[in-house]
Amino acid sequence: MKKTLIIFTAVFLFVSGFARAEDMRLEAALERNRAAVGNPLYLYVTFYGSQSVERPEMPSLDGLQIKYVGPSTKISVVNGRVSRFISHMYLVIPLKSGRFEIGPFFVESHGQIYKAPAVTLTADGAPAAAQARAPGALPAGNEPQGAPSYVSDRVFLVMDIGKRLVYINEIVPVTIKVYLMNVQGLRDIEYPVYPHEGFSAGELAEPEKRTELVHGVRYNVLVFRQDLFGIKEGDYILGPAKLRCNLITRKQSSRRSSIFDIDDFFSRRFGYRTYPIELESKDIPVSILPLPEDGRPRDFQGAVGDFAMDVNVNPPEVKVGDPVVLRMTISGEGNLDTVTAPCLLSAEKFKTYEPQVTKKGGKKIYEQVIIPKTDEVKEVPEVVFSFFDPESGQYKTIRKGPFPLDVVEQPESERGVKMVSMPGVDQMFYPGEKLGRDIIYIKENIGDLRRKGRFLYRNPLFWAGQFMPLVLFGVFCVKHRRKERILRDKSYARFLKAPRKARKGLARARAYLGRDDVLPFYDVIFKTLQEYLGGRFDLPRGNVTIQVIEDRLRPARVDESILGMLRDVFSRCEMARYASSVPGGHEAKEILEKARRIISYMEKIKL
Amino acid sequence: MRIGGILFGTAVVFAAVCCFAGENEPAAGYVSPERLFSRGNDHYEKAEYGKAIDEYEKIPALGYESASLYYNMAGAYFKAGRLGKAILNYARAKRIMPRDADITANDKFARAMVKGEVIPEKGIWTWRPVRIYSRSFTVDELTWLSSGLYVLIIVLLFIAVIRSDTNWYRLTGIVLLFVFILFNSAVIWHKAGSMRRDGITVVPRAEALFGPFDSATKFFTLNEGMRVTVIKAKDDWYKVRRADGKVGWVRKAEIEKI
Numbered sequence: 001m002k003k004t005l006i007i008f009t010a011v012f013l014f015v016s017g018f019a020r021a022e023d024m025r026l027e028a029a030l031e032r033n034r035a036a037v038g039n040p041l042y043l044y045v046t047f048y049g050s051q052s053v054e055r056p057e058m059p060s061l062d063g064l065q066i067k068y069v070g071p072s073t074k075i076s077v078v079n080g081r082v083s084r085f086i087s088h089m090y091l092v093i094p095l096k097s098g099r100f101e102i103g104p105f106f107v108e109s110h111g112q113i114y115k116a117p118a119v120t121l122t123a124d125g126a127p128a129a130a131q132a133r134a135p136g137a138l139p140a141g142n143e144p145q146g147a148p149s150y151v152s153d154r155v156f157l158v159m160d161i162g163k164r165l166v167y168i169n170e171i172v173p174v175t176i177k178v179y180l181m182n183v184q185g186l187r188d189i190e191y192p193v194y195p196h197e198g199f200s201a202g203e204l205a206e207p208e209k210r211t212e213l214v215h216g217v218r219y220n221v222l223v224f225r226q227d228l229f230g231i232k233e234g235d236y237i238l239g240p241a242k243l244r245c246n247l248i249t250r251k252q253s254s255r256r257s258s259i260f261d262i263d264d265f266f267s268r269r270f271g272y273r274t275y276p277i278e279l280e281s282k283d284i285p286v287s288i289l290p291l292p293e294d295g296r297p298r299d300f301q302g303a304v305g306d307f308a309m310d311v312n313v314n315p316p317e318v319k320v321g322d323p324v325v326l327r328m329t330i331s332g333e334g335n336l337d338t339v340t341a342p343c344l345l346s347a348e349k350f351k352t353y354e355p356q357v358t359k360k361g362g363k364k365i366y367e368q369v370i371i372p373k374t375d376e377v378k379e380v381p382e383v384v385f386s387f388f389d390p391e392s393g394q395y396k397t398i399r400k401g402p403f404p405l406d407v408v409e410q411p412e413s414e415r416g417v418k419m420v421s422m423p424g425v426d427q428m429f430y431p432g433e434k435l436g437r438d439i440i441y442i443k444e445n446i447g448d449l450r451r452k453g454r455f456l457y458r459n460p461l462f463w464a465g466q467f468m469p470l471v472l473f474g475v476f477c478v479k480h481r482r483k484e485r486i487l488r489d490k491s492y493a494r495f496l497k498a499p500r501k502a503r504k505g506l507a508r509a510r511a512y513l514g515r516d517d518v519l520p521f522y523d524v525i526f527k528t529l530q531e532y533l534g535g536r537f538d539l540p541r542g543n544v545t546i547q548v549i550e551d552r553l554r555p556a557r558v559d560e561s562i563l564g565m566l567r568d569v570f571s572r573c574e575m576a577r578y579a580s581s582v583p584g585g586h587e588a589k590e591i592l593e594k595a596r597r598i599i600s601y602m603e604k605i606k607l
Numbered sequence: 608m609r610i611g612g613i614l615f616g617t618a619v620v621f622a623a624v625c626c627f628a629g630e631n632e633p634a635a636g637y638v639s640p641e642r643l644f645s646r647g648n649d650h651y652e653k654a655e656y657g658k659a660i661d662e663y664e665k666i667p668a669l670g671y672e673s674a675s676l677y678y679n680m681a682g683a684y685f686k687a688g689r690l691g692k693a694i695l696n697y698a699r700a701k702r703i704m705p706r707d708a709d710i711t712a713n714d715k716f717a718r719a720m721v722k723g724e725v726i727p728e729k730g731i732w733t734w735r736p737v738r739i740y741s742r743s744f745t746v747d748e749l750t751w752l753s754s755g756l757y758v759l760i761i762v763l764l765f766i767a768v769i770r771s772d773t774n775w776y777r778l779t780g781i782v783l784l785f786v787f788i789l790f791n792s793a794v795i796w797h798k799a800g801s802m803r804r805d806g807i808t809v810v811p812r813a814e815a816l817f818g819p820f821d822s823a824t825k826f827f828t829l830n831e832g833m834r835v836t837v838i839k840a841k842d843d844w845y846k847v848r849r850a851d852g853k854v855g856w857v858r859k860a861e862i863e864k865i
Binding site: 191192193194195196200201203204337437438439440441442443444445446447448449450451452455456457462465466469470472473476477480484 | 641644648667670671672673675678679683685686704713716717723751758761765768771795799817818823824825826827
């Protein structure tokens with residue numbers, strides 16, 4: 001504890017010592033020098049060298065309302081040098097337009113009076129002009145539409161072009177910058193649009209974010225870049241560029257008239273508001289010059305830029321009639337769209353084919369097939385490419401080669417078909433034969449004529465057909481499972497067979513009754529019921545008695561009349577089978593009907 | 608058995624209704640598509656390409672199409688110097704007969720004449736094996752293939768149910784077939800979608816703008832014969848995507864859908 005106290009005291013004395021040594025001064029600064037009537041801004045009166053300075057008294061000025069907000073203090077140590085200051089902050093609201101001089105300001109520290117010169121504020125009815133803050137900013141009268149009036153000098157659009165004098169087909173970069181300062185942000189930013197008569201525009205690149213210092217003020221900047229090239233000579237006006245976006249500002253209270261509500265610190269609780277705005281830049285006069293006639297090479301085809309050429313010959317050793325691929329790569333800065341194939345000088349001893357072109361990044365690659373006609377050929381002739389360099393204003397020609405080529409006579413046995421394979425060329429070469437290129441002739445028959453737009457996947461019949469195998473498979477699965485169970489589970493098999501057997505038994509009984517053969521009739525009825533009920537309840541036929549069946553049926557809450565019928569049928573059948581007298585005629589028919597009703601009822605209920 | 612019979616009967620009745628629905632009697636003065644085709648060929652042989660095109664174009668207007676028709680029509684357009692229309696009709700012919708050597712050769716030749724190379728963005732549909740597979744079959748062929756594989760899966764399931772055993776080879780086969788059907792269905796979906804969305808630039812030079820209005824900033828250029836994907840339509844404008852992924856608005860008259 002004691003050690004800590006000693007260290008703290010030492011640091012305090014060290015800091016105090018340096019503080020006395022540093023320069024003491026008073027400065028006053030406004031947040032900005034222009035403001036619209038009713039729009040508040042801050043005034044900072046800062047004393048360097050001490051933090052125990054009272055706030056200066058503020059004079060009362062007609063047309064301005066000034067309110068003291070509070071002090072803020074800071075100590076900083078840079079390279080062992082301590083500096084500290086106190087900044088008194090005032091809120092200034094212009095109540096009427098005019099030019100106001102605030103100050104000078106006086107404070108006392110350690111018995112001395114310090115003075116800061118007065119600051120000047122211009123208040124007007126219109127929003128402050130952007131030009132007051134940055135060059136090329138929004139012209140007067142072109143303030144962002146729909147935004148609060150005080151943002152026009154904080155958000156503006158600047159368009160710039162790399163050169164004002166350009167040649168036809170020369171690539172010239174255009175930058176369009178959105179400057180932002182002291183606003184919450186922008187969103188829903190659309191790509192800028194601008195008239196560009198006389199120019200052809202390339203693709204707008206993805207915007208880049210950065211910060212820039214303009215006249216001592218740091219701005220957040222969004223940069224759009226686009227390449228243009230002039231297509232028609234003359235004087236043109238580029239722009240003005242327009243950009244639409246939504247401005248986000250801090251939402252403020254409707255009781256704005258009271259200065260106590262404007263404090264930035266307290267306004268945080270009020271959220272944000274967006275305003276759709278359209279920013280507009282200045283326009284730019286540009287002249288497009290024609291390419292000079294003087295010094296134009298004969299092989300010049302219109303390429304404009306600063307290019308390099310690389311040529312490669314493959315293979316270096318061939319037989320007469322064999323193809324050689326000449327690969328010519330053009331790279332560099334400039335308008336690649338204006339670049340055409342380089343020229344092959346003195347190619348009489350070669351059969352040449354049209355070069356095939358591919359574009360990769362900033363390169364254009366030409367591949368040309370040439371075929372030596374004789375073994376007198378010793379080299380691939382010079383390749384020439386000319387272009388106009390807009391920076392120097394002169395034509396330039398690149399020459400490559402000649403390239404050594406070892407050509408030997410082809411043996412008779414090897415003469416025939418040669419194949420060349422490269423992008424776009426896939427062709428047979430016969431020595432001494434000229435090949436033309438055209439489309440293949442038309443077809444004579446109309447072929448398979450069909451209705452337009454008819455496709456299988458749109459045909460409902462097709463989908464119905466697709467559905468059928470699935471249905472068949474489902475039916476098959478159900479049947480297969482049932483068959484398997486019948487084979488495995490005998491009681492289940494008896495259960496399933498019981499109704500069919502019962503129907504057969506009843507038919508047989510009906511036949512006996514028809515022949516008036518009553519004794520076997522009762523026997524069949526009895527056995528049919530025994531067999532049926534045994535199957536339903538999984539009982540051996542001998543165990544099926546009226547008592548056992550009643551015990552099984554009662555929990556199922558079977559209709560009492562059915563139970564009565566069952567008792568009646570069983571007792572009469574037993575009587576008929578074992579007694580000497582057998583009732584016939586009407587009574588037998590009644591028994592048959594009851595047996596049928598019992599079986600029919602049992603089929604309907606779930607046991 | 609009874610259910611199968613009912614389903615079969617329903618299918619037969621349904622097929623009959625589908626087959627006979629929509630057949631119309633030819634109107635007076637009707638010229639058959641075959642006759643129009645023959646007339647077009649006659650004009651083509653006399654190098655009267657404009658008249659040949661007029662005759663050929665009447666056939667799609669009647670609601671009919673064939674690969675040979677589009678092929679000949681493309682040839683006539685090519686000879687008439689209308690590269691965009693030629694490529695458009697070769698693309699239509701390839702849609703119906705993708706493996707025809709004449710169509711492929713002429714399509715390749717015509718496309719080689721399109722100015723300005725656009726390097727396509729990479730993606731599953733530009734992967735060479737998938738691209739070759741997709742381009743080698745028609746939508747109907749791919750649909751039949753999926754259908755056949757589906758029936759094969761059902762047959763394997765029948766066998767599995769009858770044998771009541773777990774055969775891992777059979778199970779793997781079913782899973783692989785199912786995965787291939789999914790892949791095939793994705794190809795069908797992509798191909799069918801492409802037919803609705805793909806278009807060809809039919810004017811010598813079309814400017815793609817940032818918005819669907821004349822004063823919008825130009826974004827990029829479409830040369831005659833360039834293929835684009837139509838994303839959406841608004842009034843007289845199509846929103847299109849070029850092969851390299853750039854999106855812009857072009858006038859409807861400058862693009863024709865395949």
